[in-house]
Amino acid sequence: MISVGIDSGSATTKAVLLNDGRIAAHVILPTAFDFLLAAEKAYKDVLADAGVDKTDVNHVCATGYGRNSIKFADRTISEITAHAMGVYHLYPDVNGIIDIGGQDSKVISVNGGRVTDFLMNDKCAAGTGKFLEYTAKALELPIEELGRLALTSKTPASITSMCTVFAESEAISLRARGFRKEDIAAGLIESVARRVAVMARQVGLKQNVAFVGGVAKNAGIKVALEKELGISLYVPPEPQVTGALGAALYCSS
Amino acid sequence: MQRFNSLEYIKNSYNARISQIAEERKTGKKIVGTFCLFVPDEIIFAAGADRIILCGGKNETVSIAEQYLPRNICPLVKSSFGSIVNNGCSGVKSCSHFGMVDMVVAENTCDSKKKMYELLGDYVPTYVIDLPQRPDSPEALKYFLGELYKFKGAMEQLTGNKVTIEQLKKEIESSNETRKLFHKLYGLRKMDPPPISGVDVLKVLQKQYFLSTEELKKSLRMLICEVEQVEVEWAHKPRIMISGCPMAGGNTKIPEIIESKGGVIVAEESCTGTRSFWDLVDEDKDPMLALAERYIKIPCSCMSPNNRRIDNILELAREFKVDGVVYYTLQFCHGYNIERYKVQQALKKAGIPMLAIETDYGDSDLEQIGLRVDAFMEMLS
Numbered sequence: 001m002i003s004v005g006i007d008s009g010s011a012t013t014k015a016v017l018l019n020d021g022r023i024a025a026h027v028i029l030p031t032a033f034d035f036l037l038a039a040e041k042a043y044k045d046v047l048a049d050a051g052v053d054k055t056d057v058n059h060v061c062a063t064g065y066g067r068n069s070i071k072f073a074d075r076t077i078s079e080i081t082a083h084a085m086g087v088y089h090l091y092p093d094v095n096g097i098i099d100i101g102g103q104d105s106k107v108i109s110v111n112g113g114r115v116t117d118f119l120m121n122d123k124c125a126a127g128t129g130k131f132l133e134y135t136a137k138a139l140e141l142p143i144e145e146l147g148r149l150a151l152t153s154k155t156p157a158s159i160t161s162m163c164t165v166f167a168e169s170e171a172i173s174l175r176a177r178g179f180r181k182e183d184i185a186a187g188l189i190e191s192v193a194r195r196v197a198v199m200a201r202q203v204g205l206k207q208n209v210a211f212v213g214g215v216a217k218n219a220g221i222k223v224a225l226e227k228e229l230g231i232s233l234y235v236p237p238e239p240q241v242t243g244a245l246g247a248a249l250y251c252s253s
Numbered sequence: 254m255q256r257f258n259s260l261e262y263i264k265n266s267y268n269a270r271i272s273q274i275a276e277e278r279k280t281g282k283k284i285v286g287t288f289c290l291f292v293p294d295e296i297i298f299a300a301g302a303d304r305i306i307l308c309g310g311k312n313e314t315v316s317i318a319e320q321y322l323p324r325n326i327c328p329l330v331k332s333s334f335g336s337i338v339n340n341g342c343s344g345v346k347s348c349s350h351f352g353m354v355d356m357v358v359a360e361n362t363c364d365s366k367k368k369m370y371e372l373l374g375d376y377v378p379t380y381v382i383d384l385p386q387r388p389d390s391p392e393a394l395k396y397f398l399g400e401l402y403k404f405k406g407a408m409e410q411l412t413g414n415k416v417t418i419e420q421l422k423k424e425i426e427s428s429n430e431t432r433k434l435f436h437k438l439y440g441l442r443k444m445d446p447p448p449i450s451g452v453d454v455l456k457v458l459q460k461q462y463f464l465s466t467e468e469l470k471k472s473l474r475m476l477i478c479e480v481e482q483v484e485v486e487w488a489h490k491p492r493i494m495i496s497g498c499p500m501a502g503g504n505t506k507i508p509e510i511i512e513s514k515g516g517v518i519v520a521e522e523s524c525t526g527t528r529s530f531w532d533l534v535d536e537d538k539d540p541m542l543a544l545a546e547r548y549i550k551i552p553c554s555c556m557s558p559n560n561r562r563i564d565n566i567l568e569l570a571r572e573f574k575v576d577g578v579v580y581y582t583l584q585f586c587h588g589y590n591i592e593r594y595k596v597q598q599a600l601k602k603a604g605i606p607m608l609a610i611e612t613d614y615g616d617s618d619l620e621q622i623g624l625r626v627d628a629f630m631e632m633l634s
Contacts, residue, residue: 065620080628104621115632117606120625 002052003059005247006042006073007082008035008066011102011129012214014244015042017050018252025049026241035066043072061251063243065103077250079243080108080118086246087210088113090236096205098196098225098233099243100215102129107199119199125164127195129215134164135188138171139181147220149185156186162195186220193224200229210234212242255483259475260453263460266472270305270464274353277303283412286354286377287462288333289362290524290551291384293401293544295424295534297358298466299416300408305350306462307357309333310504312614321372326365327586328613329501334369338376350463356411358404360384362555363588380407388549388556398545405541421540427466428534434473435530441480442519443573446490448483449476451518452508458525459502490517491633492574496566496596497581497589499524504614507581507622514626516633520573522566523581528552531565554588562592563599570605577633579626580609606632 002024007014009031016026027045031038039062047054062073063082070076079099087097088110097108105127109117125131136146150156157179161167167188174184192215200209209231215221216239226232236242274284285297286307297304309332318335340352357379359370373379382400385393405416438457441448457476461469493516495508500523508518520527528551535543552562570578578600582589593609600607608629612618 065624078624078628078631080624081631115628118625118628118632120621 001058001252002056003061003248003251004043004046004057005082005244005249005251006039006060006062006064006070007079007241007243007247008039008062008064008070009101009214009243010065010104012240013038013042013064013066014241015039015046016241016244016248017046017052018245018248019050019052021249021252023245024052026238026244028240031066035069036071039066039070040072059251061247063247075251077247079246080106080120081115082243082246082250083212084108084110084115084246085113085249086242086244087212087236089245089249090242091208091210091234093208094210094234095207096200096203096209098200098205098209098211099213100127100129100192100196100211100221101213104128105196105199105213105215107196107203107205109203109205117203119203121195121199124162126162127192127199129213131164131167131192132188132215132218132221134168135171136185138168139175139184139188141181141185144218146185147189147218149182150189150220151186151223153180153182153186155183156190157183159184159187159191162191167191186224189218189220189224190228193221193228197225197228205229207231208234210236210242212236212239214240216240255448257449257453257476257479259472259479260456262475263457263464263472266460266464266468270468271349271353273465274303274305274350278353278355283355284353285408285411286337286351286357287359288357288366289360290529291360291362291548291553292358292382292404293548294462294466295421295428295540295544296401296405296408296416298424298427299420300405300412301414302408302412303465304462305354306502307333307337307351307354308499308501309336309351310459310501310614311336312616314339315614322369325585326369327363327498327583329499329583329586330365330369332501332503332614334373337373356380358382362553363586365585380404384555385549386556388561394545394549397549398542401541401545401548418540421544422536425534425536425540425543429536431461431466431470431473432530432533434470434477438473438477438480439520439527439573441477444485445492445574446485446488446517447492447519448485449480450512451493451495451521452505452512454518455500455505455508455521455525458521458529459500461525461529463502490515491576491630492517492519494518494520494522494566494570494573494575494578495526495581496522496578497593498583498586500581501525506612506614506619507579507610510619510622510626511579514623515630516577516626519575520569522562522569524553527565527569554586554592559592563595566596567599567603570600570603575605577629578605578607579629580607582609582611584611584613
C-alpha cells in the first residue's frame with residue numbers, strides 16, 4: 001500500500017511517501033503564499049522522487065496549519081497527533097516530543113504512540129522559529145549561523161525579553177554596549193530554550209524526549225535545551241518531516 | 254443535531270422582552286441590571302422590581318470600554334462597561350437593554366469588576382453588595398446576611414415597596430422551580446449521545462437572567478418537552494464538560510468550536526451553567542438566612558480557598574460521564590486562570606484529560622484553538 005502524508009506548515013511544506021510502511025521518499029519546500037499550491041508541488045515532487053505514479057497512491061492525508069486547504073487529501077489530522085505517530089514510528093520508546101516550528105512550538109506527552117497531553121504556544125513568537133529569524137537579523141547573521149556561533153560562546157549574554165520585538169532591541173543594545181556576537185547569539189538561543197523548557201516541564205516531559213520541527217536542525221538550540229532540561233534529546237536525521245510521516249502513517253492505518 | 258422550535262422562540266424573545274421592559278418602566282416599575290450570580294433575584298422580585306443581566310459577550314463594545322479601562326483586563330468586564338456607557342452595542346441589534354436600567358446592582362467579586370463598578374457609578378446609579386470571600390467561616394455568613402439585609406433596604410427604597418416574608422418565600426419557590434427545570438434539562442444530557450447540543454443549551458442559559466421568570470420557565474418547559482421526544486441515533490462523540498469563566502450572551506465561541514470538531518458538550522461548570530442553578534434555596538428556613546446560605550456557597554474563583562469548586566467539577570465529571578474537560582478562561586481573568594492548576598491536578602488524579610484554552614472575544618485565534626481542539630478530540634477518541 002502506498003500512502004502520502006503532507007504537512008502544510010506556515011514556513012515549509014513537507015511530504016512523505018510510505019510504501020508498505022517504509023519511507024520511500026520525502027521532500028521539503030517553502031510554503032510561500034499559497035498553501036494548496038505548495039502542497040500540490042510537494043505531492044508531485046515526492047511522487048517523482050519515489051518513482052510512483054499518482055494512480056498507484058492509495059491515500060493522501062494532510063496535517064499542519066494549512067491542512068484544511070489541501071483539497072486533494074482524503075483525510076486530515078492535527079499536527080499534534082501526526083507528530084506523535086511519526087516520532088513513535090522512529091523511536092518506539094518515546095515519551096515526549098518537543099516541536100519548534102516556524103510560528104509555534106508544542107510539547108506533547110506520548111504513551112505508546114498516543115497523545116496523553118500537550119501544550120502549545122502559538123499566540124506569540126516567543127519560543128518559535130520566528131523569534132530566531134528576527135533576532136538573527138538584529139545580529140546581521142543568517143539563521144543557520146546563529147546556532148553554530150552560539151555554541152562557541154563561553155559567557156552567554158542574558159536576554160530577558162520574551163517578546164520578539166523587545167528581544168530584538170535588547171540584542172541591539174547589547175551590541176551597542178560592546179558584547180561579543182557569539183555571546184548575544186547564545187543569549188538569544190538560551191531564551192528560546194528556557195521558554196520551551198517551561199512548557200516541557202508543565203507537561204511533565206522527563207526521559208526519552210524527541211526534538212523535531214525546523215528549529216531542531218539548529219544545533220545550538222538542541223544543546224541549550226538539553227542543558228536546560230538536563231536530558232539528551234533524540235533528533236531524527238530529518239526532524240522536519242515527522243508530521244508528514246505521521247500523516248502518512250495515519251492514512252495507512 | 255435536532256432543531257428545536259422552543260429555541261427559535263427563545264431566540265426571538267428579545268424584542269418582546271424589550272417592549273415589556275419599556276412598558277414596565279412607563280408604569281413606574283423599576284428595572285435592575287445585574288452582572289453576577291451572587292445577587293439574589295428573589296430580593297429584587299420581592300420588592301416588585303424587574304431584572305435584566307448586563308454581562309457583555311460581544312466584542313464590538315470592547316474598544317469603547319478601552320477609552321476608559323486598561324486594555325489588559327478581561328473582555329467580559331470591558332464589553333459590559335462599553336455597552337453601558339454607550340447605552341447599547343453601537344450598531345449591534347439586540348443590545349438596547351443596556352440603556353434601560355434604573356439601577357445596577359453589583360457585587361465585589363474580582364478586582365476588575367470591583368474597580369469597574371466605581372467608574373460605572375458615574376453613568377448609572379450603582380449599588381454594590383460586598384461579598385466576603387472566605388465562604389466557610391461563620392463570620393462570613395453573618396456578614397453576607399447583613400449585606401443582603403442592606404440590599405433589601407436599598408431595593409425597598411428604590412421601589413417604594415416593602416419586602417415581606419411572604420413575598421420572599423413566594424419568590425424563592427419560584428426561583429427553585431426554575432432551578433429544578435434546569436436540573437431536568439441537564440438530566441437529559443446524561444444520555445449517550447445527549448439529545449441536545451451544548452451550544453443549544455448555552456443559548457438558553459444566556460437568556461436565563463434576561464427573560465422574565467415566567468417566560469423563562471415557559472421556554473424551559475417547552476424545550477424539555479421537545480428534547481424528551483428526540484430519538485437519538487447511537488454515535489459516540491467525546492463527551493466534553495466546559496469548566497471555567499462565564500460565557501455571556503453573544504459569546505458562544507468555544508462551544509461552537511468544540512461541537513464543530515466532533516465533540517459534544519454535556520455540562521458547563523460555569524456561571525452560564527451549573528453554578529447558576531445547582532443548589533436550591535432551603536424553603537423551610539428563614540428566607541433571608543436561606544438566601545445567604547445558598548448564595549455564599551457559589552463556587553466562584555474569587556473565593557478562597559475554593560475547594561468546593563474542585564469537588565463540584567469531579568462530581569459533575571462523574572455524573573455526566575465526561576470524557577474530557579475543556580478548561581475555558583477569558584484572558585486576564587486571574588481567578589479562573591490561576592485555579593486552572595488545581596483543577597488540572599485534580600483531574601489528572603481522576604484520570605480525566607483536560608485541555609486549557611485562554612481566549613478573548615476576538616476571532617484572531619480561531620484557527621489555533623481549532624487545532625488544539627482537533628488534537629484533543631483525536632486524543633479522546
